[in-house]
Amino acid sequence: MNFRFQNLLGAPYRGGNAIIVNNTQIVSPVGNRITVTDLLKSQTVTLPVQASSNIRRVAASPDGVFLLAIDDNNRCLFINLPRRAVLHRITFKGPVHAAEFSPDGKFIAVGTGKLVQIWRSPGFRKEFFPFELIRTFADCNDNVTSIEWSPDSNYIIVGAKDLAARLFYVKKLKGVHFKPFLFLGHRDSVVGCFFGVDKKTNRIDRVYTITRDCYILSWGYNEGNKEGELSNPPSPCTPERDDEGLVSDGNARKRKDFAGKDGNLGVDGEYVSKGKWELLRKDGFNQAPAKLTACDYHRGVELMVVGFSNGVFGLYQMPDFVCIHLLSISKEKITTAGFNGLGNWLSFGCARLGQLLVWEWRSESYILKQQGHYFDVNCLAYSPDSQLLATGADDNKVKVWTLSSGFCFVTFSEHTNAVTALHFMANNNCLLSASLDGTVRAWDLFRYRNFRTFTTPSARQFVSLAADQSGEVICAGTLDSFEVFVWSMKTGRLLDILSGHEGPVHGLMFSPTNAILASSSWDKTVKLWDVFDGKGAVETFPHTHDVLTVVYRPDGKQLASSTLDGQIHFWDPIDGLLMYTIEGRRDIAGGRLMTDRRSAANSSSGKCFTTLCYSADGSYILAGGSSKYICLYDVADQVLLRRFQITHNLSLDGVLDFLNSKKMTEAGPMDLIDDDNSDTEEGVDKQTRGNMGYGLPGSMPNGGRPIVRTKCLRIAPTGRSFAAATTEGVLVYSTDDSFIFDPTDLDIDVTPETVDVAINEGQLKRALILSLRLNEDSYIKKCIFAVPPADIPGVASAIPFRYLQRLIEAFADLVESCPHLEFMLQWCQEMCKSHGHSIQQNSKTLLPALKSWQKAITRMHQDLAETCSSNEYTLRYLCSSITK
Structure with a gap:
């Protein structure tokens, strides 16, 4: 049950600024999360940290270790990027549109409203308040839009919406005040401003300012003309302490590193004491x-x-x-x-x-x-080997993602309306998709093409999809005609139309063990159909409320259905009896919409499960719906084991349980009142994401504000991860990167020290069994590598059956990550020889572990096949050279 957030798919970028750190890693905001994409390894990972709302600005330290993330609520996270951990937090008093680390990494310049603040950059030390405010510049007359540091970290140039850019001297000199130099002449707000450096002298000689009306102004430094003098003479009173801790006693002395031979300021203050900036040219981008x-x-x-x-x-x-x-x-x-x-x-x-x-x-x-995806993801499907994940959304597209890298490698856009259901065929090379455009399409994942399209005599809207185990029969349920259509996969011909439902057929699934089709409808029934005999409904299971979805247990001996009153019913499909019921209204409840007139506890809307999914072994079930929670239930005991909160993003509706009464006005909640025109100013209207007009009765977009919900849940065939299609994107939770102390058979003699002693004494069988009883991953792998290749058959045959599943899981992990491929394959071969009969008899229990094992070996085989194929002629040459 130890699932943890692993990655976010389906939404690579949602706003804010994206930056490249360490030359090869691109950091981009995704809602209130941060995604890091390694461009060399072709992998993308979402950090397991969340801001309070959508992230507006990110900045990285020069060495790429620290990351600054600022959200719409002006709350800042200071993150250690390699460790993926939040070190410090701070809240700024105004909206932040610009933030930059200094080139030496010591300071952070933040444009908060009209102010420019210089903060000392926190480090690794634990401090009560790590952020120290060094200086504040209040010279801008409108919001700051851009900040740029000089290479020596002594100056910053600041652009603002007041049509001007300003050059500030950052460091303090006691008794000396520098007035900022103003760059004027812009006709629109300054979007960016940058320093240019003379490569010969390595000194600043140019400044570029870029305006929103598509012009760039180039400014040059002229040393010949004297511009300005030092103002605000130092006070002869009490000595002051500067930011470096040195005492300055007025006119008695100046900072040695800033004073020149003639008593004037040297290089650092030269632009004030000796010259000025002049406009060299103005160019337009047309x-x-x-x-x-x-x-x-x-x-x-x-x-x-x-x-x-x-x-x-x-x-x-x-x-x-x-x-x-x-x-x-x-x-x-x-x-x-x-x-x-x-x-x-x-x-x-x-x-x-x-x-x-x-x-x-x-x-x-x-x-x-x-x-x-442009809009929310509606449906998911895992490939049988758990390496691929397909997503379908309201933007009419089907995307296929590689889970190991987090990248989308193919997009199918032939559908002309929202994609509502997906299904992977058993051969792993064919994907089916159903859509509201009235078609079911089959996609070839080798040639990336639509090789078959299933249609109906008259236009229908499909919302559910299923295929039998052999892949010969395709079924799809409709939203408008309340029918189930049956096609032949080989010929593409319509074989049958199953009629009997009196409402939209939103749930459809074949039994894993036979050809019985289960369908659920809003007419308060679940029907079982014998598709091949064609005699109509075999049995009908009545409910007291609309049935939203139906799923079979992997062994086919149980059926689960979710109803509009928030209950999950478990049926015996063979005897047709109701086994037990889970009351889930209280578990999924939570989150109040802005338009709700009642509190979250008293509201009756949305307290139901719209998607269900059994685990690989059928012992627990995942349930989600119009809520911020995903519930995990134990099926046998009907007990809630865990609730996953999919997001803490306050930019979405339905996250808070209680609304702030201070934000309530006579016209409604303040968050729903759009009293500024900033989005239209930037040439972008507000995007309405979320519901596209179908789904639960009465569900409507909430004034353009996205509503948090889970539309689809799927557990990987390996059982080690699950994916959830949510408003934030596709969230992937996994147990692979987590550790929990869960010993299998522990007593006083089973300790890590005992395992080490057994290895040193050459008792390899005993050491491996002790490590399996201890159930600590590092010791299990250590014992596996300690076995010489010649002793593998003897050790493999001595493993008791109850530790077999844990050992197979360790092999699956090692085959993917270990460089000793032949050694691991020898282990796999001997395990199959020694325990083949036990594995065959207990295949249902060992199915998740065997799927993981198969996935690892298949992936390694594919990688080797690609490597050998690309180096075929080199290998031939080497073989011929060795033969000669």
Whole structure:
């Protein structure tokens, strides 16, 4: 039962800025979570930390160790990226639109409202209040939009909505106050401002300011003209302590590292004491009426990248403003653009499309191209070997994801309406999808094409899908005509139409052991059909409320159905008897919508399960619905074992149990009143995600605010992970990366020390059995590797049956991660020889472990086949050379 959050699929990017750390890892916000994609290993991982609302801004330290994540509620998380742990938290007093670490990593500049605050960067030390405010600049007249540090960490240049950019000197000199230099002449708000460095002298000689109306202004530093003098002379009173802890006694002395030979400020204060900035040129990007929405500058290669609200991006060589590339990646607004550390990769994000791209501009090729579903995911399906996950959504698309990497490798977009159901065939190479467009399509996962389409004589809307074990018969239930259609997989012909339901058929599943089809409908019944005999309904199970879904237990000896009153009924499909009932209204209850007139405890809406899923061994069942919770029940005892809260994101509706009365007005909740025009200003209207008009009776979008819910649950055939299609995306929970002390047979003599002593004395059989009794993964693997290849048959035959499942699970993990492939395959072979009869007799009990074992061996075989295929001629040459 020790499932933990592992990854988030289906929504690679949802807004905010995306950054590349350590040259190869792209960090992007996904709602209130953060996803890290390794571009070299082709793997994406979502951090197991959540902000209180959608993340607006992220910033990384120069060494890539620390990450700053700021959400819409101005709450900040300070995260250790390698350890994936939150170190510190802080709440800013205003909206944060810009945040940057200094190049030396000592300070963080944060633009909160009209203020620019300089904070000392926290470290690894445990402190009561790790964030220390060093300085505050209150010179801006409107919200700060961008911040850039100089390479020496002495200056920052700040852009704001007040049509100006300002150059600030960060460090303090006692008794000396520097007035910021103003860069004026802009006609729109400043989107970005950057320093240019002279490569010969390594000194700042240029400043670039980029405005929202698609113009870039280049400013040059002129040392010949004297501009400004030092103001605010130091007070002769009490000595003050500066930020470095040095005492300054007024005019008696100045900081030695800032003083020049002539008594004036040296290099650090030179722009104030000796020269000024002048406008050198003003260039336009010629993209009107589009607005400039994202930009970045790389000082090393002197390149500027800009993104526009019409989906076009441009790459320019500075300071000559030469256009290198001008391309369109979509028709929607580009919300983030940036360089990696080397300047050879560009990252782009489009929040409206959920699109994330990494592009190498020299070779003009994609390093990464990922796009999530535009609307909520409706349905899921695991492949039989648990390596793939298919998702279908309201955006009419079917996507197939590789679970080990978290990447989508194929998208099918032939459907013309929402995809409502998916089913993997037993051969692992064919995927079925049902849609509201009136078609059921079969997809070939080798050639990535739609090779068969099943239709009806008149247009129907399909909401459920099932296929028998042989893959010969395909069935789909309808939303409008209340019928079940039956096709032949080989010919694609319609074989039969099963009539009898008086409501939408939302649940459909074949028995795992025979050809009996179970269907559930809103007409308060579950019907069993003998599809091959074609004699109509075999049996009808009546309910007191609408039946929302139905599932078979993996052994086919039990049937579970969920009803609108929040109950789960368990039936014996052979005798047709009700075995027991779970009352789940209280378990799934929680979360109050903004439009609810009652509290969450007194509300009756949504307190039901819309999706059910048995575990691989059938001992427990997962249930989810229009709630922030997923419930895990023990079937035999009808007991709630655990509740998973899918999100803590306050940007979604239905997360809070109690609404804040301070935010209630005469016109309704304050959160539902949109009194600003910021989204239209940026050229993007608010996106309505969520329900698309079908589902539970009376379910409607809540004023454009996404409602937290779980639409589909599926457990992997291996039983070690499950996936949930939620408003936040597809959440994957797994037990693979977790540890729990759960010994199988523990007594006073079973200790890690005893295992070590047995290994040292050469008692390998005893050591392995002790480690299996202790049930600690590291010791089990240590004992497996301690066995010489010649002794494997003897040790394998001595393993008792009750420890067999745990040992197979360890083998499955080692085959995937261990480099000693031949050694592990020898273990697998000897285990099958020694315990083949026991495994065959207890295949139902060992099924999850055997599925994991098969998945690991299949994946290794595929990797080796691809490697050998790509190096076929090299291998032939080596073999011929050895023969000669």
